Amino acid sequence: MTTIRWVWAFLDRPAAQFDDCAEFWTAVTGTSLSAPRGEHGEFVTLLPDSGSPTVKMQAIGGDPRIHLDFDVDDVQAATDRAVALGATLVADYILTEHIGYAVLRSPHGMTFCFTPFRDAVEGLSPAVEGPEGARSRLDQVCLDIGANDYETEARFWTELTGWAWRPGSLPEFSRLSARPGIPIDLLLQRLGEDRPTAGHVDLACTDIEATAAWHERLGAQRGQQGKHWIVMTDPSGQQYCLTGREPA
Numbered sequence: 001m002t003t004i005r006w007v008w009a010f011l012d013r014p015a016a017q018f019d020d021c022a023e024f025w026t027a028v029t030g031t032s033l034s035a036p037r038g039e040h041g042e043f044v045t046l047l048p049d050s051g052s053p054t055v056k057m058q059a060i061g062g063d064p065r066i067h068l069d070f071d072v073d074d075v076q077a078a079t080d081r082a083v084a085l086g087a088t089l090v091a092d093y094i095l096t097e098h099i100g101y102a103v104l105r106s107p108h109g110m111t112f113c114f115t116p117f118r119d120a121v122e123g124l125s126p127a128v129e130g131p132e133g134a135r136s137r138l139d140q141v142c143l144d145i146g147a148n149d150y151e152t153e154a155r156f157w158t159e160l161t162g163w164a165w166r167p168g169s170l171p172e173f174s175r176l177s178a179r180p181g182i183p184i185d186l187l188l189q190r191l192g193e194d195r196p197t198a199g200h201v202d203l204a205c206t207d208i209e210a211t212a213a214w215h216e217r218l219g220a221q222r223g224q225q226g227k228h229w230i231v232m233t234d235p236s237g238q239q240y241c242l243t244g245r246e247p248a
Helices: 015-029 075-085 147-161 208-217
Strands: 006-014 031-033 043-048 055-060 065-072 088-092 102-105 111-116 135-145 164-167 173-177 185-190 198-205 221-225 229-233 239-243
Touching: 006 015, 006 135, 015 031, 015 043, 015 055, 015 135, 015 208, 065 075, 065 198, 075 088, 075 102, 075 111, 075 147, 135 147, 135 239, 147 173, 147 185, 198 208, 208 221, 208 229, 208 239
Parallel strands: 006 055, 065 111, 135 185, 198 239
Antiparallel strands: 006 065, 031 043, 043 055, 088 102, 102 111, 135 198, 164 173, 173 185, 221 229, 229 239
């Protein structure tokens, strides 16, 4: 069994829109940018004032997307196990001394990485308070799964993480709750169409309407809305959701 020590929501944004997106996401998560790193300065971490960071960003050449990074003690063993469960190895830097990570895809297309766990965990960062007092926290990655792929993908992610699975409040949803101390859960959503698995981030909010209005002033756009959620798009056009859950 692979023990996942930490989870990163990785926001991959087109280089031409990266600065606008970085300004937006640092504002709504109450963070600041780390120094850039990587061969072309393409990677940054969003640093909270207290607690451990959970979000990173990467400037890319293609369309906006997200992926997951899982910190583990043994990247090679975790990679071998994921492939045995049905993942595809995309790129293998395990033998590169100063990198040491692997890029994979789930059985139906969601990109994720195994990365070495190096940093001590300093606890949960505080929820962000908007200008009208509404609190929010990026605490969930939703995997959007094609209708016919749902059972395979749900089984894969459940076995890969070893996290507790439970059904959602609606039949098209289920949830994988991370072990205590990891602040990002996985929500599995069965789509009404067949397409490769992708993902988006969700923010838990005490007041979705007030939070949406604040995000709009920062450059987001509002989309479809339900009773307890609002679909938003960030400055790159990438969707994310505001949900009426307690940001604890």
